[in-house]
Amino acid sequence: MAQKTAFITGITGQDGSYLAELLLEKGYDVHGMVRRASTEKFDRIEHLREKITLHQADLLDHRSLVDALRASKPDEIYNLAAMSFVAVSWVQPTLTAEFTGVSVTRILEAMREVCPEARFYQASSSEMFGKVLEVPQTEDTPFYPRSPYGVAKAYGHFITVNYRESYDLHATSGILFNHESPRRGLEFVTRKVTWHAAAIKHGLREKLYLGNLDAQRDWGYAKDYVEAMWLMLQQDKADDYVIATNETNTVERCVEVAFDEAGLGDWKQYVEIDPQFVRPAEVDLLIGSYEKAERDLGWKPKTSFEELIRLMTRSDLELLKK
Structure with missing residues (x-):
């Protein structure tokens, strides 16, 4: 079987580092995207530096995304990069909208141009449920975000669904509840x-x-949750899944x-x-049902x-x- 290649945005983050480890264990050629910064922060992936290929690109710059995808030729794209801290989204709401929301369109457009046959994972978030309209939350619960971050994530989620349905891309969203490590x-x-x-x-x-x-x-372990991301992209049909502990x-x-x-x-x-x-x-009672993930992916929290x-x-x- 030919070696698969994965491209991870946000590889230096918590989820990106665990996902990179998991994919390396599975024999993948792992590529990651990093932003040019005056101080490089690679502590979470320092132990992997020799085993992965890093590309300099920026979610705010379409051209750099196209170049990074051309260079890496991925079979799977995991879009984990975002302004990930909810509190900061109140201080920088416009930048959060650009990074966490609009940038999803940029990377989907780059994928459509360079590697439309690849499989795409979007990191959606339980913060999209916000002021919850039912307990527990499932894939069918309406969104009611309560922060600029939640609103931006809802945009990223819906644009992923839109590209899946409009361009027949294998594009999946994982609606992950809080996961720590x-x-x-x-x-x-x-x-x-x-x-x-x-x-x-x-x-x-x-x-x-x-x-x-x-x-x-609803808090789970990040190491368990990245396995769910990988499982989603192994399915024949792209779909959206809540990943939580219930x-x-x-x-x-x-x-x-x-x-x-x-x-x-x-x-x-x-x-x-x-x-x-x-x-x-404040968001209300965030608690997610992983029933669909267990049924379709065989995943449950460990x-x-x-x-x-x-x-x-x-x-x-x-x-x-x-």
């Missing part, structure tokens, strides 16, 4: 919690400042588990509420919420020990 950025609440639990344990910090402790999310946990529960794993007694003495971390519009938070806390304890 030791490679998650420190601005995300789960990693903020596990890092601070470790830092307090090592005497490097005294307090953890948080917003809404009652906020509930369970919900609060930020408070995350704190409890992390501080327990770090061997700290009562977490309440270390945690303070700071109004600056409360969102202008890692429980508690296991996930414990493994992240252990990783941060190890990281900060150095």
Whole structure:
């Protein structure tokens, strides 16, 4: 069987790095897209640098996307790049619209021009459900985004569906609910919690400042979720899938588990509420049903919420020990 080639935008991110590892294990020739920046941030893929090919391109620049696809000749394209932090989308709403929304059109256009027979994966998001209209959310739940990020993701989602139906492209969207790992950025609440639990344990910090402790999310493990992305592109027919755990946990529960794993007694003495971390519009109960993914792809989550938070806390304890 001929070796397959994959092209990943956002390869330096959490999902991109895990996906690159998975595809290398499966024998793929892996190519990734990186933006030219004055400070290169490759820490998540440093251990893979010798095994992958990187192309400089930018989601805001159509020409560079065409050149990168021409050079890599992919069988599969995974579009994971975006302005991925919801809070920043309130500060930079227009840039979020360009990067997270309109750029999906640019890469689909580049694909149509260069490699229309390739298979395309779009990273959609549970933030598109926002003010949820049913619980749990499925592929048929209407979207009601509550942030510029959610709105931009909804555009990216629908343009992918549109290109699939208009140009007969094999274009799939994975509607992924929150997924975390030791490679998650420190601005995300789960990693903020596990890092601070470790830092307090090592005497490097005294307090953890948080917003809404009652906020509930459906949190899964990024390593499990990238496998779902790959499975989607192995199907004969492109379709859209919710990837979630169908369970919900609060930020408070995350704190409890992390501080327990770090061997700290009562977490309440270390945690303070700071109004600056409360969102202008909070999303309601995000909880996703993975029923269709299990039926069509044979996928289901392998890692429980508690296991996930414990493994992240252990990783941060190890990281900060150095």
